[in-house]
Amino acid sequence: xxxxxxxxxxxxxxxxxxxxxxxxxxxxxxxxxxxxxxxxxxxxxxxxxxxxxxxxxxxxxxxxxxxxxxxxxxxxxxxxxxxxxxxxxxxxxxxxxxxxxxxxxxxxxxxxxxxxxxxxxxxxxxxxxxxxxxxxxxxxxxxxxxxxxxxxxxxxxxxxxxxxxxxxxxxxxxxxxxxxxxxxxxxxxxxxxxxxxxxxxxxxxxxxxxxxxxxxxxxxxxxxxxxxxxxxxxxxxxxxxxxxxxxxxxxxxxxxxxxxxxxxxxxxxxxxxxxxxxxxxxxxxxxxxxxxxxxxxxxxxxxxxxxxxxxxxxxxxxxx
Amino acid sequence: xxxxxxxxxxxxxxxxxxxxxxxxxxxxxxxxxxxxxxxxxxxxxxxxxxxxxxxxxxxxxxxxxxxxxxxxxxxxxxxxxxxxxxxxxxxxxxxxxxxxxxxxxxxxxxxxxxxxxxxxxxxxxxxxxxxxxxxxxxxxxxxxxxxxxxxxxxxxxxxxxxxxxxxxxxxxxxxxxxxxxxxxxxxxxxxxxxxxxxxxxxxxxxxxxxxxxxxxxxxxxxxxxxxxxxxxxxxxxxxxxxxxxxxxxxxxxxxxxxxxxxxxxxxxxxxxxxxxxxxxxxxxxxxxxxxxxxxxxxxxxxxxxxxxxxxxxxxxxxxxxxxxxxxxxxxxxxxxxxxxxxxxxxxxxxxxxxxxxxxxxxxxxxxxxxxxxxxxxxxxxxxxxxxxxxxxxxxxxxxxxxxxxxxxxxxxxxxxxxxxxxxxxxxxxxxxxxxxxxxxxxxxxxx
Numbered sequence: 001x002x003x004x005x006x007x008x009x010x011x012x013x014x015x016x017x018x019x020x021x022x023x024x025x026x027x028x029x030x031x032x033x034x035x036x037x038x039x040x041x042x043x044x045x046x047x048x049x050x051x052x053x054x055x056x057x058x059x060x061x062x063x064x065x066x067x068x069x070x071x072x073x074x075x076x077x078x079x080x081x082x083x084x085x086x087x088x089x090x091x092x093x094x095x096x097x098x099x100x101x102x103x104x105x106x107x108x109x110x111x112x113x114x115x116x117x118x119x120x121x122x123x124x125x126x127x128x129x130x131x132x133x134x135x136x137x138x139x140x141x142x143x144x145x146x147x148x149x150x151x152x153x154x155x156x157x158x159x160x161x162x163x164x165x166x167x168x169x170x171x172x173x174x175x176x177x178x179x180x181x182x183x184x185x186x187x188x189x190x191x192x193x194x195x196x197x198x199x200x201x202x203x204x205x206x207x208x209x210x211x212x213x214x215x216x217x218x219x220x221x222x223x224x225x226x227x228x229x230x231x232x233x234x235x236x237x238x239x240x241x242x243x244x245x246x247x248x249x250x251x252x253x254x255x256x257x258x259x260x261x262x263x264x265x266x267x268x269x270x271x272x273x274x275x276x277x278x279x280x281x282x283x284x285x286x287x288x289x290x291x292x293x294x295x296x297x298x299x300x301x302x303x304x305x306x307x308x309x310x311x312x313x314x315x316x317x318x319x320x
Numbered sequence: 321x322x323x324x325x326x327x328x329x330x331x332x333x334x335x336x337x338x339x340x341x342x343x344x345x346x347x348x349x350x351x352x353x354x355x356x357x358x359x360x361x362x363x364x365x366x367x368x369x370x371x372x373x374x375x376x377x378x379x380x381x382x383x384x385x386x387x388x389x390x391x392x393x394x395x396x397x398x399x400x401x402x403x404x405x406x407x408x409x410x411x412x413x414x415x416x417x418x419x420x421x422x423x424x425x426x427x428x429x430x431x432x433x434x435x436x437x438x439x440x441x442x443x444x445x446x447x448x449x450x451x452x453x454x455x456x457x458x459x460x461x462x463x464x465x466x467x468x469x470x471x472x473x474x475x476x477x478x479x480x481x482x483x484x485x486x487x488x489x490x491x492x493x494x495x496x497x498x499x500x501x502x503x504x505x506x507x508x509x510x511x512x513x514x515x516x517x518x519x520x521x522x523x524x525x526x527x528x529x530x531x532x533x534x535x536x537x538x539x540x541x542x543x544x545x546x547x548x549x550x551x552x553x554x555x556x557x558x559x560x561x562x563x564x565x566x567x568x569x570x571x572x573x574x575x576x577x578x579x580x581x582x583x584x585x586x587x588x589x590x591x592x593x594x595x596x597x598x599x600x601x602x603x604x605x606x607x608x609x610x611x612x613x614x615x616x617x618x619x620x621x622x623x624x625x626x627x628x629x630x631x632x633x634x635x636x637x638x639x640x641x642x643x644x645x646x647x648x649x650x651x652x653x654x655x656x657x658x659x660x661x662x663x664x665x666x667x668x669x670x671x672x673x674x675x676x677x678x679x680x681x682x683x684x685x686x687x688x689x690x691x692x693x694x695x696x697x698x699x700x701x702x703x704x705x706x707x708x709x710x711x712x713x714x715x716x717x718x719x720x721x722x723x724x725x726x727x728x729x730x731x732x733x734x735x736x737x738x739x740x741x742x743x744x745x746x747x748x749x750x751x752x753x754x755x756x757x758x759x760x761x762x763x764x765x766x767x
Binding site for chain 2: 094095096129132133134135136137138152153154155156157158159161162163165167169170171172173174175176177178263267268270271272273274275278279281282283285286287289290292293294296297299300301
């Protein structure tokens, strides 16, 4: 494969070759040689067949049609004017209970004639931190792929918000019956075989839908076919154990507002050892505490038998 | 009767102040349920947890650790001489847990769904473990405190039934707990078999039982507490918002060690304060023994805390930044001070020596827990979180409520033993005797 030879070449090619090649390609070499995500094979296999989304930043023109479609489909109640009003390059928007997604706008002083866009929304992780942290499975990942929320059982503990590395779940702070709000990849539409609202609305096909393995293949194909157009990194392929929302772009992702240096392990891995220790602690204490109590007791009984003292406080008569 | 006469008595200044604080807190809580969490807190989508999680929950649960540490020492590890401290510690823990559940209901967005944690199981979630530990350990504490209530109600004859039934309740509770945590019938079988074997050994007389408290009940208390204390640390393992001075994979171990460390200190604080307020003599001899053990407990915690930081190569973070570093040194400084004070006999024997050292330990623990829950959290995308005044007032109100409840409980229930007995004579005084009751009522009348 083309990418493979390129990678081998870079790996062997030394500093000169690497220096000549565009920066992103070096980054790609690093990324691709990094250990793949530590997901279990079953989980990875299931994810491959799940619904996923691909965002190609190089095709995005920042029209915000996806935002309007999302707002309409989910009854988020914002007016088109609020969505389309002009914004400076330092876009200070954030996700909110009534903002499930938004397009970020980026410009560079060195080249003011060009702009690039990023898309912020729930990443629908393969093994989501929010799902792993939710005590009652109010947040759960459906077999089809989307991560959805069930308001009937949510306690409002906000642990999902503490856990999510992408800062996605939002809480209704002013509500008497607050909900956790975030993108659900239009799970209801997808069940009927329709694409999510944002994908259907995208006029430039910057958003695509398919199975995760199809989209990964497609993303690799685009990068391979036009290696100078793209940074050689599929954001979401390995981040946080891999996500069902994949991104490719023409600029390094941290320049597009994406969090960098995310671990390649799923966040569930960080609590897994402690949770797995629970039965061992229970069993160990069940055995150890009883044994200690028996030893202490035997010693007291022996001491008593040797030298009976009427006022000795220790013995509390056996079988009394 | 007693309760009524107590309530008819004019309130002392302390009770008045506590009542006002509690009323303010309850008023703000009512407003919070009317207007939403945003109206009384500075929490945000970037900092969804704050002061309440830190004080009400992380600190509150740690300070309730006296219950399982003292009960375990007395009934499992042969520390019968500390028996006089056991009931106050169990009462403190029980009230602490009840208050914690109340405070949690204020913090949860949808507290009316809390019982659904009983039927929707996510074995992988530390929060699920926390929820189950809270519910089950509170049950265990209530059972541990039940003998005092039975004595007070003159139902001493029910104690026989209590001892006959409770071990099996414990086995059932722990089996269910083990199943919820592991989803594995094999583990349930192992744990149930183990507990039933101990009970069988006691029933056949091979092993002696404990006349005052079913051994299995105390064991269940220690098992659930160990998991609960450590699980509060596990909660934070999944978040990447916590700074390097606090985040460590061994956070559960640190939470457990520091809870055990603070337990005797909290017993000292509780005993000296209530002796002052209720004007009875503190168990000075016993407290001094606790004080002598303190340096070992604190140094163990500090060694693990600091060597872990050295091992992860982040110890120099303690010299970087301002607030996190100051806060870290505050924790370490308070605990080192406590070690020095506890380890100096001349100081310990002064009237204020022991309580002062104990307070330093408690504050050191508060610094650690608040470091994890508030100071150490950093989400650059959001403005830094500083607690709202109402958040603080609500917590103060809930704590005041707890102190009032404690005050009421020790007035009407046989919690303290009749005389501040010298070490060693304590264990024999189990059932309530008329003089004891008279003594308790007398103290109530004085206050």
